[in-house]
Amino acid sequence: xxxxxxxxxxxxxxxxxxxxxxxxxxxxxxxxxxxxxxxxxxxxxxxxxxxxxxxxxxxxxxxxxxxxxxxxxxxxxxxxxxxxxxxxxxxxxxxxxxxxxxxxxxxxxxxxxxxxxxxxxxxxxxxxxxxxxxxxxxxxxxxxxxxxxxxxxxxxxxxxxxxxxxxxxxxxxxxxxxxxxxxxxxxxx
Amino acid sequence: xxxxxxxxxxxxxxxxxxxxxxxxxxxxxxxxxxxxxxxxxxxxxxxxxxxxxxxxxxxxxxxxxxxxxxxxxxxxxxxxxxxxxxxxxxxxxxxxxxxxxxxxxxxxxxxxxxxxxxxxxxxxxxxxxxxxxxxxxxxxxxxxxxxxxxxxxxxxxxxxxxxxxxxxxxxxxxxxxxxxxxxxxxxxxxxxxxxxxxxxxxxxxxxxxxxxxxxxxxxxxxxxxxxxxx
Numbered sequence: 001x002x003x004x005x006x007x008x009x010x011x012x013x014x015x016x017x018x019x020x021x022x023x024x025x026x027x028x029x030x031x032x033x034x035x036x037x038x039x040x041x042x043x044x045x046x047x048x049x050x051x052x053x054x055x056x057x058x059x060x061x062x063x064x065x066x067x068x069x070x071x072x073x074x075x076x077x078x079x080x081x082x083x084x085x086x087x088x089x090x091x092x093x094x095x096x097x098x099x100x101x102x103x104x105x106x107x108x109x110x111x112x113x114x115x116x117x118x119x120x121x122x123x124x125x126x127x128x129x130x131x132x133x134x135x136x137x138x139x140x141x142x143x144x145x146x147x148x149x150x151x152x153x154x155x156x157x158x159x160x161x162x163x164x165x166x167x168x169x170x171x172x173x174x175x176x177x178x179x180x181x182x183x184x185x186x187x188x189x
Numbered sequence: 190x191x192x193x194x195x196x197x198x199x200x201x202x203x204x205x206x207x208x209x210x211x212x213x214x215x216x217x218x219x220x221x222x223x224x225x226x227x228x229x230x231x232x233x234x235x236x237x238x239x240x241x242x243x244x245x246x247x248x249x250x251x252x253x254x255x256x257x258x259x260x261x262x263x264x265x266x267x268x269x270x271x272x273x274x275x276x277x278x279x280x281x282x283x284x285x286x287x288x289x290x291x292x293x294x295x296x297x298x299x300x301x302x303x304x305x306x307x308x309x310x311x312x313x314x315x316x317x318x319x320x321x322x323x324x325x326x327x328x329x330x331x332x333x334x335x336x337x338x339x340x341x342x343x344x345x346x347x348x349x350x351x352x353x354x355x356x357x358x359x360x361x362x363x364x365x366x367x368x369x370x371x372x373x374x375x376x377x378x379x380x381x382x383x384x385x386x387x388x389x390x391x392x393x394x395x396x397x398x399x400x401x402x403x404x405x406x407x408x409x410x411x412x413x414x415x416x417x418x419x
Contacts, residue, residue, distance in 0.1 A: 021271065024271065025268075032259060033258045036258065041253070041256070049259070050263045051266075053259055053267065057267050058270050058271065122247075125245065126252045126255075129249060129252050140245070143211060143214055144210065144213075144214055144245065145249050145253040148216065150208075150211060166201065166202060166207065168210055169202040169206070169207055186240075186241045186244070187237045187241065
């Protein structure tokens with residue numbers, strides 16, 4: 001995210017704190033897709049992820065006056081999303097959020113072994129990325145897709161910066177193991 | 190393996206090794222990015238790992254982008270919920286820092302550049318005034334019994350005296366170089382003002398010349414308004 005947009009987000013939050021609905025629409029338009037995708041990767045249920053969006057942005061509407069600008073607005077919003085997603089996952093722990101449901105939602109393509117037969121390493125990598133644990137998925141997404149720094153990930157997940165680094169390292173090792181099991185060697189580790 | 194990527198202890202990432210994903214995403218600060226670059230230049234093992242990370246980075250983006258977008262129902266649901274919220278007691282005076290950042294965000298880059306240049310000009314003039322005052326004080330700070338003051342030389346004072354003084358507003362698109370040139374050609378100095386209205390003193394022009402100076406100024410392309418100060 002550019003510095004200009006970060007500044008503009010701060011201004012939008014200040015206007016939202018004053019009850020400005022137009023500013024809310026702009027902020028929503030700017031961030032809702034990323035919130036949806038981050039939430040979906042955690043809860044693995046499209047309807048639940050859509051419900052999360054309104055919950056997250058309603059919190060933004062209510063809490064805008066308390067936002068102190070100590071982190072970027074996008075970091076703050078992702079932290080709210082994570083909290084809401086974990087709460088939703090806890091609520092639905094007994095029901096659909098088992099691996100079978102996740103597979104039904106996301107795994108419409110071949111399994112990694114078949115993919116390798118097709119010589120499509122990229123697709124196998126994506127398959128293995130979805131097979132990571134929620135803890136590992138979120139850190140991979142935050143760093144690679146949401147482009148968050150070590151400090152920002154630490155703020156979102158609520159862990160020390162060193163733990164952020166080691167957790168991503170272990171997520172990558174797990175990914176390499178999954179790929180190896182699928183017959184793909186990448187020269188690391 | 191080089192020292193930069195050595196594992197301490199076993200199975201823990203090295204300091205630089207742990208930073209590779211952020212280096213790939215471009216989210217390291219300049220200092221750390223330079224450290225990673227230097228390590229990559231020396232360590233083939235690190236280069237192989239970095240190549241794997243670049244694949245992970247690209248496929249994570251691909252995967253997330255393939256997730257699509259939410260329906261418009263989500264937005265409708267949100268604003269219905271906002272409408273149902275109890276009315277807030279809004280503050281009419283947002284935080285000062287917010288007002289300042291909002292004000293600067295609303296200015297165009299050209300306006301900002303123009304304002305900054307005028308600010309610099311005002312600082313320069315202020316420095317001149319302070320310098321003049323100090324010089325004058327220095328002249329009278331120490332005198333011996335035999336001291337004979339030298340005849341006063343003619344200098345241009347920045348304080349309003351008998352010179353013509355006018356209020357002038359420049360056009361918003363006036364460049365600082367144009368304003369400086371105008372001040373020079375009229376032997377004028379900025380001696381005050383408020384907002385975008387400047388109080389200019391015209392050296393060597395007596396009150397009798399005020400009407401002529403005013404008339405000339407009003408014809409200048411960069412002057413939006415000129416009026417007598419007294």
